Amino acid sequence: MYEFHPYFTNDGSVGLFNTDFDDIYHSATGALTEAYEKFIYPVDFDSLLKKKSIKILDICYGIGYNTKSFLNFLFENYFLKNFSEKNSIKISSNKYDIEAIHTNNNLAGKEKILSVNNDTIHTNNIIKPASLGIYIRAIDTDKVLSYLSPFVRTGVKNISNQKFNFQYDKINKYLTCSKKILHPKINPLINYLIFEKIQDNCNDFIENGDVFSILNSKDFVQYFDSNIRGYFNLLRNQRYNKSSFDNLSAILHNIYYRNISNCYKKRLKTYKLQDIDFELKNDDARKIILKDKNLYNLIFLDAFTPSKCPCLWSYEFFKLLFEHLEPDGMILTYSTSASIRNAMQAAGFEIGNIYNERLGKFSGTIATKDKSLIKSPLSEFDLGLLKTKAGIFYRDENLTALNEAILERRNSEVKNSDKMSTSHYNKLYKSVKKV
Ligand SMILES: C[S@@+](CC[C@H](N)C(=O)[O-])C[C@H]1O[C@@H](n2cnc3c(N)ncnc32)[C@H](O)[C@@H]1O
Structure with a gap:
């Protein structure tokens, strides 16, 4: 059923x-x-x-x-x-x-x-x-x-x-x-x-x-x-x-x-x-896009949250999307996660915020190849966050891994990384700003 x-x-x-x-x-x-x-x-x-x-x-x-x-x-x-x-x-x-x-x-x-x-x-x-x-x-x-x-x-x-x-x-x-x-x-x-x-x-x-x-x-x-x-x-x-x-x-x-x-x-x-x-097309998006020859003006990325469906948020997946985006095209997504933004940036994208007028705040991410299309760039704080543990991205070299395996791999990378923790970064940023 x-x-x-x-x-x-x-x-x-x-x-x-x-x-x-x-x-x-x-x-x-x-x-x-x-x-x-x-x-x-x-x-x-x-x-x-x-x-x-x-x-x-x-x-x-x-x-x-x-x-x-x-x-x-x-x-x-x-x-x-x-x-x-x-x-x-x-x-x-x-x-x-x-x-x-x-x-x-x-x-x-x-x-x-x-x-x-x-x-x-x-x-x-x-x-x-x-x-x-x-x-x-x-x-x-x-x-x-x-x-x-x-x-x-x-x-x-x-x-x-x-x-x-x-x-x-x-x-x-x-x-x-x-x-x-x-x-x-x-x-x-x-x-x-x-x-x-x-x-x-x-x-x-x-x-x-x-x-x-x-x-x-x-x-x-x-x-x-x-x-x-x-x-x-x-x-x-x-x-x-x-x-x-x-x-x-x-x-x-x-x-x-x-x-x-x-x-x-x-x-x-x-x-x-x-x-x-x-x-x-009713299949895994990775499979379909690997065979796709098109270049797109707009890509809507609306997968379940990265911690539930990491296979559609990996560095390799964004590299694949990079190959399928027009020079003045745009990827739009609701995610504002540092690991996603870092993966996008590493894959070659310029990234910015989506501004929500009704809520009066940022509520998503835009990725493009052309910086001039970014209306709301990331703040200094957001850019710093990408360099912390929160910015460690999901990996899926062959674009075939299971979600569980991708998650496990990232968790162990985060655990063993000597990058700054997000909470430490938050504290440090606040104290530097006060001075
Ligand atoms: C957050 S929902 C999308 C909501 C949708 N945009 C709408 O307007 O209803 C996430 C969707 O991802 C699909 N999905 C999960 N894993 C996928 C994969 N590997 N490839 C393609 N679709 C997938 C699910 O079936 C689900 O419909």
Whole structure:
């Protein structure tokens, strides 16, 4: 049985807990908010969009927040830049037409309310992704999670987290926090786009039994978009030649979900979103990237914490990523750990902080080949920290070692090292500053 432990994070998006890694997949304060703040807001989109094509590598795709946030941000802020309700003519005549898509994406003070009806799409001012060329390669070992990515809901209001079937001490403190944050939302069209891409590229998507069971389990229905799930079930019934025309209600359901899919398809075409190239690889990221010949403009690195998943944070892994980054490309990650930053630097990267405007503090790391792209350089204190024991990095010479072996090796290196301990460095730094 596949272990699936969802809950609602404080921004109304779904978060997950992994019992094997004993780690959360997403920040409990807001899974989608975190994706925007760590992976999207630090990107200079105006420069990026001057390129003929954009290549993105999403390492540890999970349920896809980083890729979907990227596409959603582009869609809402660029593809629809000059689109407004004002210049649209509403003709809602199709009785099977799905509800208008309402998006209220007001992170970082950017308030925007957008209503798109199937018959009210204006194409005059749309930046067409077809002429831009967007290629996204997403990697994750967990196929079931990747396949669930197009169904996951965001922006859910009045969330309730009562029945947990896992140890949630780690997230409880966030969930009981009364300060809810804004409700960003992924446009359903973006979810449908991912659905289509996975369906086109992965033969076993519709057949996957775990995905089907999770989507249709009564414990989990609240976490998934019912329209896309309905369409998935329809395709699955067709695949197994199950007659879904037994009764009137089944016939109406089929017509309804078929129409929903047709509406989405039309919209994808109108916005040329179907030209976006999305490729999913379900294997160890090291294996996939070793065989990859691409150079990327953006690399999202969203692995579990270094102490749980060191194989994706080693010096050798960063050297591999260095070979796959464009000269003006960027790696973005949530980690601020000294060992990670030191490994990045040793692999040849320039490194800087990601500044989180909402929290008013640094909350991640940017690695580039071009120093001029660093907006918030590391402080004198942070640079000194890299030279202490905390800066000793993980090693994985052949890029094949197990996490346990990588951890063990670093632990023994830290133990035997005569570098300054982090606590001693902290004390020393404070006393020198006082003088
Ligand atoms: C913190 S979660 C990523 C969350 C994700 N970005 C999202 O939006 O849902 C870490 C992910 O790393 C994946 N993972 C663990 N080891 C991996 C490996 N060696 N290669 C690729 N993916 C791995 C896990 O399956 C998990 O989905």
